[in-house]
Amino acid sequence: MNILVFGPPGSGKSTHSRKIVQKYKLEYISSGDLIRKEIERGSSLGKEMERYLAKGDLIPDVAVNTLVFSKLGRIRTNFILDGYPRTAEQVLALENFLYERGIRLEVAIDIFISKEESVERISGRRICSKCGAVYHIRYKPPKVDGKCDICGGEIVQRKDDRPELVGKRYDIYIKNMKPIITFYKKQGIYVQINGHGGIDEVWERIRPLLDYIHNKEMKRKEHE
Numbered sequence: 001m002n003i004l005v006f007g008p009p010g011s012g013k014s015t016h017s018r019k020i021v022q023k024y025k026l027e028y029i030s031s032g033d034l035i036r037k038e039i040e041r042g043s044s045l046g047k048e049m050e051r052y053l054a055k056g057d058l059i060p061d062v063a064v065n066t067l068v069f070s071k072l073g074r075i076r077t078n079f080i081l082d083g084y085p086r087t088a089e090q091v092l093a094l095e096n097f098l099y100e101r102g103i104r105l106e107v108a109i110d111i112f113i114s115k116e117e118s119v120e121r122i123s124g125r126r127i128c129s130k131c132g133a134v135y136h137i138r139y140k141p142p143k144v145d146g147k148c149d150i151c152g153g154e155i156v157q158r159k160d161d162r163p164e165l166v167g168k169r170y171d172i173y174i175k176n177m178k179p180i181i182t183f184y185k186k187q188g189i190y191v192q193i194n195g196h197g198g199i200d201e202v203w204e205r206i207r208p209l210l211d212y213i214h215n216k217e218m219k220r221k222e223h224e
């Protein structure tokens with residue numbers, strides 16, 4: 001089963017991707033994680049990407065493609081792609097990459113939330129500066145104001161989580177996704193999931209769909 005998951009900032013797509021990975025034993029490929037790791041490594045590519053993020057802009061397609069394909073090339077099948085592709089150019093590159101290797105996508109899941117919801121979820125997010133634990137001023141506040149429950153470290157807001165940058169990221173996201181959504185609709189693999197509500201609520205909208213696809217794939221393999 002090969003899956004794409006996308007959704008605006010704060011849609012919970014990474015949370016749900018990890019749940020899908022656990023339940024269906026897939027390999028998790030997150031373009032965001034790959035980018036963060038590259039920045040941590042401090043490579044010249046990482047430094048270039050860091051400059052784009054600091055401005056709230058998207059990273060150039062060629063850089064993201066390079067990172068994703070190097071991982072995808074090793075895995076080949078049973079994967080979930082989180083946050084990729086995000087531009088028409090990335091879709092084309094991915095299509096070529098998969099086609100050359102005879103790999104098929106089963107479903108493209110779009111977890112949708114409104115701009116208001118996106119800004120509220122992301123701008124309320126706080127991160128422990130020491131251990132990286134994630135909090136939310138409304139949904140998951142720390143027990144002691146400003147201090148991490150786990151390690152006592154200082155809780156801060158990430159630079160790119162400020163409301164004005166989140167709003168900008170949301171608008172860029174929606175604009176870029178339009179042709180991509182059209183493309184996967186034409187392929188007949190696009191499904192939009194309502195991302196509003198709690199994690200369990202949203203999960204129960206995703207799980208039945210994947211069970212259905214999973215069972216269909218199993219039956220197809222039996223007949224081969």
Ligand SMILES: [Zn+2]
Nearest residue numbers: 128131148151
């Ligand atoms: Zn901490």
